[in-house]
Amino acid sequence: MESISERLARYLAHRMPEASDLEISGLTRIHGGASRETYRCTARWQEHGLDYERGLVLRRDPVGSLIETERSVEYAAYATFQDSEVPVPELWFLEEDERWLERPFFVMTEAPGQAANPFASEPYGSQAEAIGEQFWRILGKISSTTVTGTPIAAQVDAPGRENAWRRELDHWENVIDADELVPQPIVRAAIRWLRRNPPPPPERLAIVHGDYRTGNFLFDEQGRVTAILDWEMCHLGDPLEDLGWALDPLWAGTTPERPGQLLDRTRGIATWEGASGLTVDQDALRWGEIFAHVKGSAIWISGSREYASGTNHDPVLLISGWLCTARHAEIIAERFVHLLEERP
Amino acid sequence: MRPSVDSALRTLAATLLGEIAPEVRSSYRQSSVQVVAIATLIIATEYERAADVRTWENAAIREILRRHAGLVADPTRRARLEDAAASVDADLLISTLDAANADLERALIDLHAEIEGIEGPAARDAEREVWTFLRESARRRSVRLG
Numbered sequence: 159m160e161s162i163s164e165r166l167a168r169y170l171a172h173r174m175p176e177a178s179d180l181e182i183s184g185l186t187r188i189h190g191g192a193s194r195e196t197y198r199c200t201a202r203w204q205e206h207g208l209d210y211e212r213g214l215v216l217r218r219d220p221v222g223s224l225i226e227t228e229r230s231v232e233y234a235a236y237a238t239f240q241d242s243e244v245p246v247p248e249l250w251f252l253e254e255d256e257r258w259l260e261r262p263f264f265v266m267t268e269a270p271g272q273a274a275n276p277f278a279s280e281p282y283g284s285q286a287e288a289i290g291e292q293f294w295r296i297l298g299k300i301s302s303t304t305v306t307g308t309p310i311a312a313q314v315d316a317p318g319r320e321n322a323w324r325r326e327l328d329h330w331e332n333v334i335d336a337d338e339l340v341p342q343p344i345v346r347a348a349i350r351w352l353r354r355n356p357p358p359p360p361e362r363l364a365i366v367h368g369d370y371r372t373g374n375f376l377f378d379e380q381g382r383v384t385a386i387l388d389w390e391m392c393h394l395g396d397p398l399e400d401l402g403w404a405l406d407p408l409w410a411g412t413t414p415e416r417p418g419q420l421l422d423r424t425r426g427i428a429t430w431e432g433a434s435g436l437t438v439d440q441d442a443l444r445w446g447e448i449f450a451h452v453k454g455s456a457i458w459i460s461g462s463r464e465y466a467s468g469t470n471h472d473p474v475l476l477i478s479g480w481l482c483t484a485r486h487a488e489i490i491a492e493r494f495v496h497l498l499e500e501r502p
Numbered sequence: 503m504r505p506s507v508d509s510a511l512r513t514l515a516a517t518l519l520g521e522i523a524p525e526v527r528s529s530y531r532q533s534s535v536q537v538v539a540i541a542t543l544i545i546a547t548e549y550e551r552a553a554d555v556r557t558w559e560n561a562a563i564r565e566i567l568r569r570h571a572g573l574v575a576d577p578t579r580r581a582r583l584e585d586a587a588a589s590v591d592a593d594l595l596i597s598t599l600d601a602a603n604a605d606l607e608r609a610l611i612d613l614h615a616e617i618e619g620i621e622g623p624a625a626r627d628a629e630r631e632v633w634t635f636l637r638e639s640a641r642r643r644s645v646r647l648g
Contacts, residue, residue: 186528186529186530187528187530188530189529189530189533189534189537277647340600340603340604340607341604341607341608341611343607343610343611343614343636344636344640346611346614346615347611347614347615347618347632347633347636350615350618354618472534473534473537473538473541474537476541477537477540477541477544480541480544480548480645481544481645481647484640484643484644484645485644485645487636487640487643488637488640488641488644490640491633491636491637491639491640492637492640494633494636494637495633495634495637498629498630498633501626
């Protein structure tokens with residue numbers, strides 16, 4: 159049976175008619191991409207008498223995953239930010255035809271650098287401030303990108319500003335309705351609160367990364383952020399949605415005042431405001447943060463369903479189903495006990 | 503003497519992390535072995551506390567339902583909550599406790615949603631009591647690595 163390397167080489171040769179002697183070597187699966195199968199490899203070929211070599215990343219649809227998304231949305235998000243102030247890998251090809259690799263996939267260049275384990279202690283060491291400044295500034299650039307005419311705008315629906323919150327909350331509540339294995343009294347109470355206390359409309363409709371957090375970007379030894387990754391949940395909506403997600407204590411280890419174990423919260427938000435030109439409404443941000451806890455819970459619940467049903471045996475789904483669901487329940491409960499204490 | 507289940511699981515996790523994972527050549531599979539080891543550690547913790555967490559929760563929810571079901575005006579819904587408050591755990595099998603826990607949590611969700619819409623100090627006290635329980639439950643079920 160033909161290996162993935164051989165099949166990918168055959169595909170690339172098909173897409174690159176000027177190339178000859180195209181070879182794929184060193185193909186290895188990368189752990190952590192629970193929403194898509196992710197592989198790293200090296201492509202070598204000749205073209206017009208010259209030798210070429212590129213590190214590539216292959217993102218193939220899984221059988222089942224934490225997040226059920228269209229690869230075309232992720233591809234369009236990467237396409238939106240090619241050659242921009244938001245660093246992303248260079249895109250090569252999107253392929254929906256399943257005859258090549260059994261499932262749809264896309265290919266892009268491998269960006270330099272490494273991703274942090276979001277659950278490690280102080281993964282950025284002495285570079286936390288420098289990386290944190292870039293982390294929040296780049297998010298500000300995403301939030302301030304003009305939506306009209308972008309590849310992502312052509313791929314996803316634009317909600318009205320008034321309804322952006324409702325569309326997202328409906329979506330993730332539906333996920334919980336469909337996938338919960340046990341009742342979720344904490345998450346259900348948070349959803350009821352979100353519906354009783356809707357946020358004001360956002361200043362502008364923005365591109366929302368959808369999973370902007372520590373662990374989803376690459377950084378190099380010099381402390382430069384080299385690529386923002388994992389755009390599979392990208393959509394149009396309230397930019398505070400990304401802010402709330404990035405601020406979630408789940409990603410902060412033991413330092414919730416320093417989201418993502420990067421900059422302290424106040425500086426992070428100020429950096430985002432400076433880069434985006436937007437001002438944070440505190441009530442809206444609180445809504446966005448509680449929504450982030452609910453959305454996270456929905457993702458872990460959905461992954462648990464995949465694992466329990468046998469659709470996907472990736473043990474990462476099991477761990478996230480136990481660890482992250484429990485942590486988000488703790489975060490929400492603590493938050494609501496404090497909200498009750500603040501109530502007159 | 504024989505090893506207890508939780509200590510056996512912890513030893514198995516140490517074997518996976520310290521002896522087996524380093525011998526696995528594929529970095530992807532090596533990471534998978536490490537994740538399986540972590541899952542084994544979580545199972546060890548869960549095994550030790552599973553019955554305790556569930557019996558405590560079930561008793562606490564029944565007490566909340568018993569104390570506050572009277573706030574619910576609709577007689578059918580109130581009766582359902584009172585029935586849940588009067589239920590008992592048939593045995594201490596985890597599957598039995600989980601089934602009872604799911605029924606009780608559904609009743610708690612109904613009560614919680616109901617009292618959020620009721621004015622007055624009794625409803626606020628009940629709401630505070632529910633959230634205090636939920637926080638304690640979340641703490642007891644928290645999963646920590648290391």
